[in-house]
Amino acid sequence: MSNNNQWSILGRSTYGKMYTLNFDGSYNNQANKSGAGCVIRDSQGELVVAAAYNLTETYPDNCNVAIVEAVALRNGLKLAKDHNLNINIIKGDNTEVIDHVLERSRRTSKPPLSRIIQQIIGMIDGQNILIIDREANRVADKLASWGCNRLQEGVRMFYATDADLPPQVSELISQEKSSFSSIREEYDGEGGSSLAENIGMAGAAVAGVAMLAWGMYKLMSGESSADKDEDKDKAKAPQPREFD
Secondary structure (H helix, E strand, C coil): CCCCCCCCCCCCCHHHCCEEEEEEEEEECCCCEEEEEEEEEECCCCEEEEEEEECCCCCCCCCCHHHHHHHHHHHHHHHHHHCCCCEEEEEECCHHHHHHHCCCCCCCCCCCHHHHHHHHHCCCCHHHEEECCHHHHHHHHHHHHHHHHCCCCCCEEEECCHHHCCHHHHHHHHHHHHHCCCCCCCCCHHHHHHHHHHHHHHHHHHHHHHHHHHHHHHHHHHHHHHHHHHHHHHHHCCCCCCCC
């Protein structure tokens, strides 16, 4: 589903590093407030950049959860592009938005959601999007809630360090670091050397087996030839004549 005419936020990670984007939206129907949040972390769970957005002024009418979730994903991808980061994994907890992005939804989206979905599709390869439960998406959820309820209308905030974040968000990031498994880089100098050494050792082993097989073949061929020569010599030797 990649669009070759658009820049892609996914693919080989920048400078060999790997990044995960979590996104979430928040919509308060009674207060008619809305917000979005996104966070990008490295393979160790360390914060790279995060953002919170108040969307109340942007979508004053006909807003819903799907719209703010889609905006959170789109804004997260733009944030990655602005920081020259290639995202390897995208995680969200809204099935409706992810199904639309993966083009597997049976329901047709309507504006403004359809327009936002098309923008997202032009940025990513949907195969890298994972649906997770809300409990596993708490950091993005807190950022979205912060944008919805704590930021003034139309305001957006960006966070580059843990100290910049709202305290509860910073604490969550710290707690979740242990859940991030270390992801090995695709290729580095040491790994390349090890790979070359392994290939060399495998080649030597194959060569050894081949030499052994060739030796056995020659040995068997030699014995067979000797037997044939002996038979020929016997055939050429004069046979004793019998006299009456």
